[in-house]
Amino acid sequence: MGLTMEAPTWPAITDDEAAAVLAEFPAIARIERLRWHSPRPFSAATLIDTASGTVLLKRHDRRVRSVAGLSEEHDFIAHLAAAGAPVPEVMLTADGASVVATGEWTYELHRQGAGDDLYRDRLSWTPFRSSGHAHAAGIALAQLHRASYGYDRPARVAQPLVASFSILPAADPLAATEAYVRAHPALGSFLAGRAWRPELQSLFAALGDGLAAMLADQPPLWTHNDWHPSNLLWSRDGLVATVFDFGLADRTCAVHDLATAIERSTIAWLRLGQGADDMIADPKAVRSLIAGYTSVLPLAPAALETVVRLVPLVHLEFALSEVAYFAGVLGDFDAASLAWDQYLLGHADWFMSAPGQDFLARIGTAGNA
CATH class of the missing domain: 3.90.1200.10 (Aminoglycoside phosphotransferase (APH), C-terminal lobe)
Structure with missing residues (x-):
């Protein structure tokens, strides 16, 4: 609500946590590094470089996004992708699921989309540059x-x-x-x-x-x-x-x-x-x-x-x-x-x-x- 950056609400995703979740996804190779952690307030997310490309791992509190809630989003994304819209690929586990649930958390994994994140370091509600x-x-x-x-x-x-x-x-x-x-x-x-x-x-x-x-x-x-x-x-x-x-x-x-x-x-x-x-x-x-x-x-x-x-x-x-x-x-x-x-x-x-x-x-x- 202000012009200064606030500390993230949710704890950052750790290396061990990311490794445990990504092990559920057979298309993802060895983790090389967690490159960046999102400062956004409603979930925790990190960009991860792997031997098979960069992915975005996002973690939610189950009270905010249940498995069913995330599946609603992923079904819509799949429809858009099939229609040719430029959306990131939602990764699937070995069981064909798009959500991993562990304890109090739910996780989703996306391949990094094409293009540059030109507004990543700007505050929310930032107008267009041009x-x-x-x-x-x-x-x-x-x-x-x-x-x-x-x-x-x-x-x-x-x-x-x-x-x-x-x-x-x-x-x-x-x-x-x-x-x-x-x-x-x-x-x-x-x-x-x-x-x-x-x-x-x-x-x-x-x-x-x-x-x-x-x-x-x-x-x-x-x-x-x-x-x-x-x-x-x-x-x-x-x-x-x-x-x-x-x-x-x-x-x-x-x-x-x-x-x-x-x-x-x-x-x-x-x-x-x-x-x-x-x-x-x-x-x-x-x-x-x-x-x-x-x-x-x-x-x-x-x-x-x-x-x-x-x-x-x-x-x-x-x-x-x-x-x-x-x-x-x-x-x-x-x-x-x-x-x-x-x-x-x-x-x-x-x-x-x-x-x-x-x-x-x-x-x-x-x-x-």
Whole structure:
């Protein structure tokens, strides 16, 4: 939530731990070294050089990702790979499983994707380096959506840290939020005693009026739901070479994923409240992102309008999921409060400010750029 790097939440994967897990995968040869450890907060991961190439080993707490939860992601990745999408190969054990479960942990293993990790050392919510990168990311997002066609699995079961899509499409979003809270007991415990219903009702009244009817016209689609530049690997000519990290993937719709990409990657959220709130958004990057997207999948004016209307609230369900994760899995109530106050409410509040309203008005013309 700030401009400084935080210590990783989960302990780093050790050499012995990696060796024990990789022994389950017959296609992987001898480990040479653990090259890099991810600083990201929701899991532990390491790049491992082996005699048969570089792989990424990722470890999760079972309360965050069960075998079934990871298998949902891997099934979607397999569909995308079969459709020609540039996704990393999910490695299989000798028994044909894509997940190894040991004690309190679950593990997944991927071959390193093609391309350079140009944003690896940047903080989350870091905007694109250039309009060219934004344009290329828009192309890649549309291509991923096209590859997703035909994947008709139902939405994922309730679990932490998934960008689900049950509240904004509901005719009564507050009632849908109450149902969401009931399905996530740690979230309910955190919210007990808070005046959260009036806070959300105010947001829905100001930013969500008529949104459910607009979303009713959007066909369901399994989507990435975490589209930002640090989840992409880049070729030397500035194109997207690999798309990875499908941990938030779920059944939403294409406009939801495009709105998420705008919200995650064209606004410098970590600078919010630092004295220049009118300078944190980049409408030019949005225009480039949408231009790239529509060069592959044209957007009707009504769909573009839906994207713009979604942007201020598109983070809602993942923010709720973060609150549940921090409060329920980590027992970190300060972080849960930050996720509620600064992420869920704070981001939405910015869109109701003069700079936020100006940004929405300017991106509403992106389809005509």
